[in-house]
Amino acid sequence: MSDEPKPYVAGLNSDVRKAPVRVAFITRRTSAAVRVTDEERMMTHPGVFFRILVAIELLTITLTWLALLFDAPLEQLADPMHTPNPAKAPWYFLGLQELLHYFPPVVAGVLIPGLVVLALIVIPYFNVNVEGGGLFLSERARRVTIFAGMAGALCVFFVVFDVWVALAPTLVIALFMALAARQAAKGATDGLAAKPLSFWIMTWFLAELVVLTAVGTFFRGPGWSWVLPWKEY
Amino acid sequence: MKPISAYFEELRTTRAWRSVFRSGPGGTRLHSALVVQQNIFLHLFATKARKRVMSFRATWYLGALSFGTFLILVVTGVLLMLYYHPSAPQAYADMKDLQFVVSSGVFLRNLHRWSAHAMVFLVFAHMFKVFYRGAYRPPREFNWVIGVILLLTTLLLSYTGYLLPWDQLAYWAVTVGSNIASAVPLFGQDIRYLLLGGHQVNANALLRFYVLHCVVLPIAAVLLIAVHFWRIRKDGGLYVPEAAAGENTLAPAGAAAEDAGAATRGGTP
Numbered sequence: 001m002s003d004e005p006k007p008y009v010a011g012l013n014s015d016v017r018k019a020p021v022r023v024a025f026i027t028r029r030t031s032a033a034v035r036v037t038d039e040e041r042m043m044t045h046p047g048v049f050f051r052i053l054v055a056i057e058l059l060t061i062t063l064t065w066l067a068l069l070f071d072a073p074l075e076q077l078a079d080p081m082h083t084p085n086p087a088k089a090p091w092y093f094l095g096l097q098e099l100l101h102y103f104p105p106v107v108a109g110v111l112i113p114g115l116v117v118l119a120l121i122v123i124p125y126f127n128v129n130v131e132g133g134g135l136f137l138s139e140r141a142r143r144v145t146i147f148a149g150m151a152g153a154l155c156v157f158f159v160v161f162d163v164w165v166a167l168a169p170t171l172v173i174a175l176f177m178a179l180a181a182r183q184a185a186k187g188a189t190d191g192l193a194a195k196p197l198s199f200w201i202m203t204w205f206l207a208e209l210v211v212l213t214a215v216g217t218f219f220r221g222p223g224w225s226w227v228l229p230w231k232e233y
Numbered sequence: 234m235k236p237i238s239a240y241f242e243e244l245r246t247t248r249a250w251r252s253v254f255r256s257g258p259g260g261t262r263l264h265s266a267l268v269v270q271q272n273i274f275l276h277l278f279a280t281k282a283r284k285r286v287m288s289f290r291a292t293w294y295l296g297a298l299s300f301g302t303f304l305i306l307v308v309t310g311v312l313l314m315l316y317y318h319p320s321a322p323q324a325y326a327d328m329k330d331l332q333f334v335v336s337s338g339v340f341l342r343n344l345h346r347w348s349a350h351a352m353v354f355l356v357f358a359h360m361f362k363v364f365y366r367g368a369y370r371p372p373r374e375f376n377w378v379i380g381v382i383l384l385l386t387t388l389l390l391s392y393t394g395y396l397l398p399w400d401q402l403a404y405w406a407v408t409v410g411s412n413i414a415s416a417v418p419l420f421g422q423d424i425r426y427l428l429l430g431g432h433q434v435n436a437n438a439l440l441r442f443y444v445l446h447c448v449v450l451p452i453a454a455v456l457l458i459a460v461h462f463w464r465i466r467k468d469g470g471l472y473v474p475e476a477a478a479g480e481n482t483l484a485p486a487g488a489a490a491e492d493a494g495a496a497t498r499g500g501t502p
Contacts, residue, residue, distance in 0.1 A: 072347070
């Protein structure tokens with residue numbers, strides 16, 4: 001044992017898992033000013049829980065009234081020998097059943113719903129347009145050509161297969177996209193012109209979903225023929 | 234005379250109460266936080282939420298309402314199970330009993346059915362609302378994926394429940410749906426057979442749908458909902474657009490102007 005004091009060793013621990021090092025990069029056009037992000041907050045208990053509780057209570061009251069006023073349907077005992085015409089799926093599948101009317105089952109029943117689910121899952125993993133910039137705010141001429149071409153091809157496809165029900169929402173969305181391009185050309189940077197591509201795709205999907213489901217539910221009668229909902233068949 | 238809340242406060246100081254609820258008595262903010270943090274179910278949630286996300290127009294409370302329909306469905310569903318036999322044609326006779334024999338049977342079935350339709354609608358609405366306010370973007374991408382799986386679970390729950398009354402409506406709706414399954418290339422017939430337990434909708438199908446509807450899918454839904462809620466906390470709370478927080482933001486004048494520009498360029502409503 002020596003009387004000398006132990007040499008003090010100053011070192012840098014380079015193992016980031018034990019001693020994480022935070023490095024800040026100050027990029028161009030920003031200063032090191034602190035952005036205050038602690039905005040007004042509310043305690044989860046009781047504030048948030050109370051609001052949720054009120055929301056669920058109002059929902060329960062509404063549904064209770066519905067249950068008191070309208071009876072759930074109950075038809076005759078199930079009979080495999082007697083097929084009703086039309087035989088309809090639950091309402092949320094009637095958009096698909098409407099598509100089955102036009103396309104073979106492997107397309108309408110497997111391919112299209114499969115692609116829709118896949119598309120929904122991958123939405124947040126597409127980092128093509130993180131800032132959500134308006135579709136027609138840059139490279140406008142090129143993009144107008146591309147999307148006019150795509151909308152045109154889609155419309156021709158629907159006409160060839162006689163899918164008039166799916167054609168109508170496509171035309172409406174294409175019309176609004178043309179409007180957005182026109183507003184962007186005039187220099188607008190807000191409203192329709194600011195909508196990114198993902199907005200247009202999702203809105204087209206929503207429009208198709210609503211129209212196909214509504215047609216399947218209200219406008220289809222025996223043999224999947226076109227009927228008016230207020231007429232008896 | 235003491236107010237009722239005082240009795241409740243007294244109750245909270247008792248040994249028995251404190252042995253159950255770890256947070257103990259008190260009304261401070263710390264205590265409010267502990268109530269959430271020290272409870273196995275509530276600790277799925279954060280102890281605080283930004284005030285802006287709790288405004289009605291931020292979310293329309295669609296997620297909470299979807300969960301509300303699920304709760305109603307569990308309660309009414311368990312009660313309906315007490316009067317139901319998953320066998321053909323007894324299942325249909327049970328529907329008739331609910332209608333004419335069981336007290337409030339009609340109301341119970343009505344509430345279950347309308348809540349089921351409401352749940353499908355609300356879950357769809359919730360998904361579109363989340364999309365349009367841009368809340369699916371990183372770091373919340375995986376919670377969006379769980380949400381999509383929950384949407385499919387909801388549709389399957391509703392679809393399997395559709396068969397259980399065993400009337401013409403149920404029978405043929407499920408026949409139409411299961412025919413679609415047989416369109417899957419290569420395995421179509423096998424999938425359909427697995428689902429129905431036969432080559433057509435019959436008593437086996439009813440039993441399988443019953444097990445899926447009352448056991449498998451609800452358990453899956455509960456687990457997924459728990460993860461869905463927990464991820465809200467882990468991903469930094471419910472999303473609200475940054476731009477609306479203008480008045481709370483301290484930033485150099487130049488940067489603020491740029492931010493405002495960015496907000497108008499790329500703002501998702």
